[in-house]
Amino acid sequence: MIFRQLFDHTSSTYSYLITSRQGGEALLVDPVLENTARYIQLARELDLRLVLAVDTHIHADHVTGLGQLRKQTGCITAMGEMTQAECLSTRFSDGEKLKLDNVDIQAIYTPGHTDDSYSLVLPGRVLTGDTLLIRGTGRTDFQNGDAGAQYDSLFGRILKLPDETLVYPAHDYNGMTVSTIGEEKSHNPRLQVSDRAAYIVLMDSLVLNDPKMMDVAVPANRKCGLAKAA
Amino acid sequence: MIFRQLFDHTSSTYSYLITSRQGGEALLVDPVLENTARYIQLARELDLRLVLAVDTHIHADHVTGLGQLRKQTGCITAMGEMTQAECLSTRFSDGEKLKLDNVDIQAIYTPGHTDDSYSLVLPGRVLTGDTLLIRGTGRTDFQNGDAGAQYDSLFGRILKLPDETLVYPAHDYNGMTVSTIGEEKSHNPRLQVSDRAAYIVLMDSLVLNDPKMMDVAVPANRKCGLAKAA
Numbered sequence: 001m002i003f004r005q006l007f008d009h010t011s012s013t014y015s016y017l018i019t020s021r022q023g024g025e026a027l028l029v030d031p032v033l034e035n036t037a038r039y040i041q042l043a044r045e046l047d048l049r050l051v052l053a054v055d056t057h058i059h060a061d062h063v064t065g066l067g068q069l070r071k072q073t074g075c076i077t078a079m080g081e082m083t084q085a086e087c088l089s090t091r092f093s094d095g096e097k098l099k100l101d102n103v104d105i106q107a108i109y110t111p112g113h114t115d116d117s118y119s120l121v122l123p124g125r126v127l128t129g130d131t132l133l134i135r136g137t138g139r140t141d142f143q144n145g146d147a148g149a150q151y152d153s154l155f156g157r158i159l160k161l162p163d164e165t166l167v168y169p170a171h172d173y174n175g176m177t178v179s180t181i182g183e184e185k186s187h188n189p190r191l192q193v194s195d196r197a198a199y200i201v202l203m204d205s206l207v208l209n210d211p212k213m214m215d216v217a218v219p220a221n222r223k224c225g226l227a228k229a230a
Numbered sequence: 231m232i233f234r235q236l237f238d239h240t241s242s243t244y245s246y247l248i249t250s251r252q253g254g255e256a257l258l259v260d261p262v263l264e265n266t267a268r269y270i271q272l273a274r275e276l277d278l279r280l281v282l283a284v285d286t287h288i289h290a291d292h293v294t295g296l297g298q299l300r301k302q303t304g305c306i307t308a309m310g311e312m313t314q315a316e317c318l319s320t321r322f323s324d325g326e327k328l329k330l331d332n333v334d335i336q337a338i339y340t341p342g343h344t345d346d347s348y349s350l351v352l353p354g355r356v357l358t359g360d361t362l363l364i365r366g367t368g369r370t371d372f373q374n375g376d377a378g379a380q381y382d383s384l385f386g387r388i389l390k391l392p393d394e395t396l397v398y399p400a401h402d403y404n405g406m407t408v409s410t411i412g413e414e415k416s417h418n419p420r421l422q423v424s425d426r427a428a429y430i431v432l433m434d435s436l437v438l439n440d441p442k443m444m445d446v447a448v449p450a451n452r453k454c455g456l457a458k459a460a
Contacts, residue, residue, distance in 0.1 A: 004406075004408065005408075175238055183275065
């Protein structure tokens with residue numbers, strides 16, 4: 001498998017280019033609009049056919065590249081069935097396998113940061129979107145976020161993966177690129193809670209500013225980034 | 231093997247934490263002074279014993295964490311034998327294996343960006359310092375840089391590694407985290423030259439500003455970052 005983690009400096013977003021081999025079909029996860037040309041160039045250099053672009057959820061901090069990628073490459077664009085994005089080729093549901101030659105990818109529904117958040121499980125690794133971050137978790141105070149649902153997604157689903165599973169989030173602000181489930185269980189301060197109620201108290205106690213891009217990004221992302229304003 | 235790529239946002243430096251296993255001996259490559267506490271915390275969380283810290287060369291764009299890491303952890307600090315850093319525990323020479331339990335690491339002399347530049351070859355991957363960057367190469371216009379020597383290091387040594395070898399550089403400014411030797415041979419614009427003379431012309435034609443930190447970093451790094459001014 002070729003697995004490329006790509007970083008957007010402005011929003012500290014990680015996007016992922018995934019394929020079984022040079023010359024194969026490729027998937028892009030959480031692409032950032034401004035980097036579209038770079039993704040297409042990299043896919044071309046690796047002789048890949050970009051067949052699928054997925055957002056783990058509607059992002060509030062950057063505009064998605066989904067629409068432009070579909071326009072420029074003809075790829076299928078997909079998100080989970082709960083999303084309010086209006087412009088997708090298809091929607092996946094909990095437990096569904098994504099179609100990509102020779103790569104096993106399962107979408108699992110992990111709401112909490114938003115009500116349309118999915119994680120993607122691959123052999124030995126998981127893309128956790130904004131649900132599980134490295135030494136953090138995604139905020140739950142907007143876009144139908146729900147701390148209780150996030151607790152269930154974390155403790156009931158993601159953290160049940162084997163301890164050695166590599167964790168690849170949609171963001172990191174501290175220069176970390178990867179972690180593991182075991183490491184997060186032991187050292188993620190948000191996960192050191194006694195129960196669901198304590199997690200809700202912890203998340204509700206956070207005082208956070210709205211993301212700078214939120215008023216632009218959310219409406220634009222409902223249109224897959226093809227219009228910057230609603 | 232645990233292999234952690236760590237990013238410094240200010241200088242766009244990649245540092246690397248390497249160990250055979252949780253609980254094992256660890257090596258840090260190209261640590262940035264300001265991130266020292268983060269490295270030590272991560273090593274503690276993974277139950278690692280930091281035994282060795284290495285700079286691939288004297289950096290001009292950030293102050294090294296070598297001295298502080300030695301002070302705080304007792305680790306050995308090492309660079310290549312040509313370096314002007316005055317504060318090292320030991321120096322390695324071309325072809326020498328670094329001592330780290332159960333990880334095979336060979337230092338190879340790859341001058342050109344500076345006259346003290348080394349690359350580190352591990353099974354299936356190479357840490358190229360500033361000699362080979364992703365779709366670029368390190369500038370050769372200061373610190374005894376030499377475009378001809380860099381050509382020899384690139385074409386005579388690094389690019390002779392197998393095409394599938396993963397390339398991990400000391401910097402990236404465009405959000406790329408990794409490449410391969412084959413990919414760089416085909417798509418790195420600096421490497422599309424007909425011969426050594428053409429490479430020298432190409433590198434000599436670059437018009438670059440001095441790194442912002444240069445006047446501070448180079449003298450500080452000669453003292454392993456323990457004094458910010460010479």
